Amino acid sequence: xxxxxxxxxxxxxxxxxxxxxxxxxxxxxxxxxxxxxxxxxxxxxxxxxxxxxxxxxxxxxxxxxxxxxxxxxxxxxxxxxxxxxxxxxxxxxxxxxxxxxxxxxxxxxxxxxxxxxxxxxxxxxxxxxxxxxxxxxxxxxxxxxxxxxxxxxxxxxxxxxxxxxxxxxxxxxxxxxxxxxxxxxxxxxxxxxxxxxxxxxxxxxxxxxxxxxxxxxxxxxx
Numbered sequence: 001x002x003x004x005x006x007x008x009x010x011x012x013x014x015x016x017x018x019x020x021x022x023x024x025x026x027x028x029x030x031x032x033x034x035x036x037x038x039x040x041x042x043x044x045x046x047x048x049x050x051x052x053x054x055x056x057x058x059x060x061x062x063x064x065x066x067x068x069x070x071x072x073x074x075x076x077x078x079x080x081x082x083x084x085x086x087x088x089x090x091x092x093x094x095x096x097x098x099x100x101x102x103x104x105x106x107x108x109x110x111x112x113x114x115x116x117x118x119x120x121x122x123x124x125x126x127x128x129x130x131x132x133x134x135x136x137x138x139x140x141x142x143x144x145x146x147x148x149x150x151x152x153x154x155x156x157x158x159x160x161x162x163x164x165x166x167x168x169x170x171x172x173x174x175x176x177x178x179x180x181x182x183x184x185x186x187x188x189x190x191x192x193x194x195x196x197x198x199x200x201x202x203x204x205x206x207x208x209x210x211x212x213x214x215x216x217x218x219x220x221x222x
Contacts, residue, residue: 004035005062008045009071012100013130013141014061036060051129051145052185063104072097102160102217103143106197109220113156113197114146116219123149131181139142140178144197153186154195154213155179164203165196172207 007023008015017036021028039045044064049058062068072093073083088094106113114120129142144156155178159165167175179192187190195213196202202214 001035001039004039005044005067005072008060008062009068012103013050013128014045014048014059016057016059020060021089031052043108049140051127061107063107065101065104065108068101068104069097077093099160102199103158105217105220106156106158110146112220112222113215115222116215117146117154117195117213119146119148129182129185137163140174140181142178143183145182146195147186151187151190152193153182153190154193155182156195156197157211158196159196161199164201165198165212166203166205167207169207174211175210 004020004027005136007020010023015023017028017032020026021032024160026032036045036047040047044067045062047058047060050059052071089131110126114122114124125147127145127147129145131140142155144154145157146153146154146156175194179194182192192217193212194210195215196211197215197220199217202208202211
């Protein structure tokens, strides 16, 4: 179980079953399925299909907050010395961890997100999408995509921020590019709703209207 958790934790977006067996040397078998199912039942990991991929390319993503913290700051400590949190709380490592931790909080509260969007009774599928870049195009990642049966797709951005989040020109252009790429993958009948999930809310600016829906962390714990 620890081997599986360690392997899945190496990528924030998760890994495929094929990658898992290659990294751990564990045989792809019914026993592996049993262990993965046990970890999912215990809410340690989730299974999802990367947006637009077939069911054969299922991904397993670590979402347990304690495991993520332990593997980052205790097991992942190179020195093996006790960490003084006060001295590292403003470090790049902690800031990056806070962002990933917030994303996982959101993944652990999909039902609350749907309730806040007033779509609790609508059938949906949830996934994330990571597109690798190449020599001619840049890669991108969409943190959470909620596809509704009524032809609405929520393109969700998750932002852990110590104040009101502000959309500047650079971020506006990123959103436009992601929306364009997503548009190529969905039905022409579908409508895309830019949705922000953040800590305290959205600051009014020139690009305030980029988001149709804005949810705060309080709405995840109703």
